[in-house]
Amino acid sequence: MSERRSGEGQPDRTLALLWRNHRQPPADPQRKRGAGRRPSLTVDDVVQAGIRLADEQGLAAASMGGLAKELGVGTMTLYTYVPSKEELLDLMVDQVLVERRLPGPGEPRPADWREQVEIYSVQTREMFQQHLWLSQVSTIRPPVGPGMLAGREYLLSVLLDLGLTPTETNTAALAITTYVDSAASLEAESLLVERATGQTNNAWWSERNDLWETYFDVDRHPAMTTIWHANGYQSTPDDAYHYGLNRLLDGIQP
Amino acid sequence: MSERRSGEGQPDRTLALLWRNHRQPPADPQRKRGAGRRPSLTVDDVVQAGIRLADEQGLAAASMGGLAKELGVGTMTLYTYVPSKEELLDLMVDQVLVERRLPGPGEPRPADWREQVEIYSVQTREMFQQHLWLSQVSTIRPPVGPGMLAGREYLLSVLLDLGLTPTETNTAALAITTYVDSAASLEAESLLVERATGQTNNAWWSERNDLWETYFDVDRHPAMTTIWHANGYQSTPDDAYHYGLNRLLDGIQP
DNA sequence: ATCAATTCCCGTAGGGTATACGAGAATTCA
């Protein structure tokens, strides 16, 4: 992947694209409206096609050329809608972020704050499961679009009732998103490998005889050996995920 | 980034490269030794050059062509040392992983388990600070090399004394690495953006007037607005990082 | 000394990527 350089060029253009389906800045009265050729696509067409292609055939299939073919236009036509592939990826990410179904302000939600966090957790994990390519994109610091802000807003609203200080509330929300997002990404990556190699993660591990037989040095890894002999590697990914999240929530709960 | 397909091809070759400076499998007696042209480089030369180039000029500079030029050889020469760029990246990652200074089995370490975790935390964060490109590579499921195993081993050895069940010990270690690695990666990514744009993260945010003035909708983000008015966004990245880690450790501690 | 076997070196070529440029087509308004 090339460097991510959000913040270069015209950030206004990026923001305008991210928020294209929400409030719009007042139109520039200088510009004549109505003239010019009619566009054959919309930005959403391009974004949706990118998501679909990446879902079905992998992120590499969502190249500008492949995307153009899918849409039945010339490659360069896409650049009328999106300034670069970079920005298109940003738009794709925020689109799937915004599709998470999180209760908005005033909408009903469970009484228990942990169950409310669980909603965020489930929605985020499902998002990664349905869009495995997310694990190949830098989701950790996503563009500041409606999807990211909705997620932040929801988690903050959940934690506000806990009675923490404002700063603690914010950092607690950050800690939760950090853990949930990256653990979900890890799961998705694992699925991606399974799909690519056709064998499950467990099968892959047990097939790597060479590692344990010729390379692994018991003397240098006594703790791993202890855990191994005590059958400590039996937990499912799901169990591991929830264990970590619950311990984090335990620590946050006043 | 192209798809990561660890587990394809000859995994033995990959493992042999990752563990090249450790135990070696018994040499194949079939092969004549000694014949043939002498190599002008070593695998470590290539890996080190890749790390240096990525450190100094960004991950994109560490292309096979640029790397060859740096080493004064033809591009294709590199392929006698490394099967593909993919594998080279794996080797680079495990190399910086293994350079973390973590107390090995039997070596002295602090009495308090939290301080022992802090060693892992500090070393990992410093690793990301010195090799910002790590945040652009998929470190979450790194190749099974000596560096990754040393990190796992250390964390497990720390947690073994807590009296958790073997499974809990393992999942707790996973949770900690998940949090630490991804939070450190997030920090590095932020630094990368600062370096690229020449302005600090804070400056970037406050310069995005458009976001708050024209796009941000207070009614849809009451919690964010509350936190904002209560000055809840004042914490430094460092504070936020430690808050999250400490809450996780609180939850883990029996 | 010669030769075969082996190993490394690397130029060429092919197929992939993103995108700058600019000419042409379509549309609207004056």
Added chain:
DNA sequence: TGAATTCTCGTATACCCTACGGGAATTGAT
């Protein structure tokens, strides 16, 4: 009808990774 505007997209450039295969270097055996 003509000017202004906007979208379309072919061509060309500049990268990227890497398959292939011939040549160079080195060794041990003859």
